[in-house]
Amino acid sequence: MSTETTVEEQVTVASKVGLHARPAAAVVKAANELPTVVKIGKDGRVVDARSMLSLLSLGAEHGDTVTVSAEGPDAAEAVAAMVALLASNLDEAS
Numbered sequence: 001m002s003t004e005t006t007v008e009e010q011v012t013v014a015s016k017v018g019l020h021a022r023p024a025a026a027v028v029k030a031a032n033e034l035p036t037v038v039k040i041g042k043d044g045r046v047v048d049a050r051s052m053l054s055l056l057s058l059g060a061e062h063g064d065t066v067t068v069s070a071e072g073p074d075a076a077e078a079v080a081a082m083v084a085l086l087a088s089n090l091d092e093a094s
Contacts, residue, residue, distance in 0.1 A: 007075040010067050011083045015090040018061035023090030028052045030085055036074045038082050041067040
């Protein structure tokens with residue numbers, strides 16, 4: 001019998017431009033490299049962090065609080081990695 005673990009954490013978007021253009025691309029790239037599906041939510045909407053269009057559709061701005069969640073055995077590590085990324089200044093990501 002397998003029990004799926006759901007991990008959820010809130011984080012404030014640190015990038016000055018929010019989750020747009022380059023910062024969103026960095027999040028999508030990191031999400032695609034994780035072993036589990038990470039979702040990001042804002043104002044009741046939840047999207048797959050691996051989708052650039054979905055992520056942009058959230059309209060997350062600098063200072064907004066978003067919820068990062070994942071399910072499965074690697075959920076805690078995946079959520080922690082995405083929270084750290086979103087809490088950093090992705091405006092300078094290359």
